[in-house]
Structure formats: structure tokens, C-alpha cells
Amino acid sequence: MTENSTRDIEHLIDLMAKLPGLGPRSARRAVLHLIKKRGLVMAPLAQALQTVSETARECVTCGNIGTEDICDICTSPKRATGQICVVEDVADLWAMERGKAFAGRYHVLGGTLSALDAVGPDELRIPKLVSRIADEGITEVILALNATIDGQTTAHYIADQLGDVTVTSLAQGVPIGGELDYLDDGTIQAALNARKSF
Numbered sequence: 001m002t003e004n005s006t007r008d009i010e011h012l013i014d015l016m017a018k019l020p021g022l023g024p025r026s027a028r029r030a031v032l033h034l035i036k037k038r039g040l041v042m043a044p045l046a047q048a049l050q051t052v053s054e055t056a057r058e059c060v061t062c063g064n065i066g067t068e069d070i071c072d073i074c075t076s077p078k079r080a081t082g083q084i085c086v087v088e089d090v091a092d093l094w095a096m097e098r099g100k101a102f103a104g105r106y107h108v109l110g111g112t113l114s115a116l117d118a119v120g121p122d123e124l125r126i127p128k129l130v131s132r133i134a135d136e137g138i139t140e141v142i143l144a145l146n147a148t149i150d151g152q153t154t155a156h157y158i159a160d161q162l163g164d165v166t167v168t169s170l171a172q173g174v175p176i177g178g179e180l181d182y183l184d185d186g187t188i189q190a191a192l193n194a195r196k197s198f
Contacts, residue, residue: 009035061132063108063125065090073097079105082139086129086158088112088146096144104142107132112150113157121157130161143169147190 009031016027034042058064059071066072073079083104087093093106109124121127132138141162145151159167173191174183183191 062093062106063090063110064093064106073105079103080136081105082137083142084129084132084136084138084140085142085144087144088151088154092144092146102142105136109145109154112145112148112154114150121161124154126158126161129158133162133165138165140166140168143167145169147172147186 013024013027013031016022016030017024019027022030034045055067056065057067057069059066059074060069061074062071064071064073068075081104083102084107085093085096085102085104086107086109087096088109088111090108093108096102096106107125107129109126109129111119111124113119113121113124129141133141141158143155143158145155155169171194173187173194
């Protein structure tokens with residue numbers, strides 16, 4: 001085989017390897033599978049990628065990803081509960097939706113505050129959150145940010161900006177099915193601090 005005969009395939013492998021969770025070897029296996037299942041998988045995948053590339057957009061209200069300027073969650077009258085759940089990223093919003101435990105609205109920050117990376121409040125969607133609280137009559141803001149230093153710094157900053165609105169955060173601690181021996185010290189400490197009556 002000449003170098004020219006595999007250039008397009010190698011280019012596809014290189015592009016696939018840039019996806020989260022795929023390295024060069026996994027990308028090579030995925031591309032080989034796509035080629036073998038060209039009509040069944042590759043052609044529909046290429047069409048779906050083209051369609052999403054042309055139609056996907058960020059919701060102007062909350063930052064979710066959909067195909068309209070305002071997403072289904074923001075336009076649903078069933079979601080007007082006076083609660084906003086603040087998340088770092090769209091992936092976090094989608095994870096919350098999978099659990100079907102929250103029936104309010106969301107606000108995607110687009111990251112966390114980070115002095116090292118020069119990410120301040122204006123680089124995130126924090127000013128938009130503050131204006132939404134006043135405009136939408138929000139009574140509770142649920143901070144569902146990751147339990148990292150940047151996540152907690154962001155949570156404290158947001159709480160300081162919100163004034164009289166009730167601010168809550170997700171409980172942290174021992175996961176269901178978790179064994180204490182496998183947990184880190186911070187998780188055990190958070191679980192002890194958030195203990196409740198049995």
C-alpha cells in the first residue's frame with residue numbers, strides 16, 4: 001500500500017483520536033469498524049454529523065445545547081418551579097437530566113473560575129445567572145458544581161453574588177454501594193459533615 005492510498009484513512013483516525021476517551025489505538029479500531037460497516041454505520045453517522053454541525057446551537061437562556069435558540073427545558077412550562085440548578089458544563093446538565101431527579105431549570109456556566117487559566121466571572125456565564133434570577137423570579141439556586149478547588153471557589157463566588165436568594169448545594173459523601181475502604185479522605189470528611197438522622 002502506498003502512502004497516498006491510506007492518507008484519508010489516517011486523517012480520519014487522527015480526527016477520531018482527538019475525541020474524549022479515544023486514543024490512537026481506539027480510534028484505529030473505531031475507524032476500521034466504520035469502514036467494515038460502511039453502509040450500516042458510517043454513512044448514517046456522516047449524515048448525522050453533517051446535520052448536527054449545521055443545526056446545533058447554544059441556548060441563549062441557559063447555555064444548553066440543542067437545535068433551537070431556546071432549548072426545550074427553558075421553554076417548558078412544567079419547568080417553571082422557581083429553581084435554577086447551576087452546572088459547570090452541558091455534560092453535567094445532561095447527567096442531571098438522565099437521573100430525572102430535577103424538574104426545574106438549569107444554568108450552564110461554561111467552566112469554573114480559575115486564576116491560573118485567567119478565567120474570571122466575565123468569561124463564564126455568571127453575570128447572565130445574576131440577571132436571570134431577577135428576571136425569572138428565582139427563589140432557590142442549586143449549585144451542582146464539581147467538588148474540586150475551582151468548583152468550590154466558583155460556588156462560593158456565586159453564593160456571594162446572589163444576595164437574598166436561597167443557595168443550596170448537592171450533598172457530598174459516600175456514594176450508594178460505596179465502601180469506606182475505597183474512599184478518599186475528603187469524601188469521608190464530607191460524608192461525616194453532611195450526616196443526618198438515621
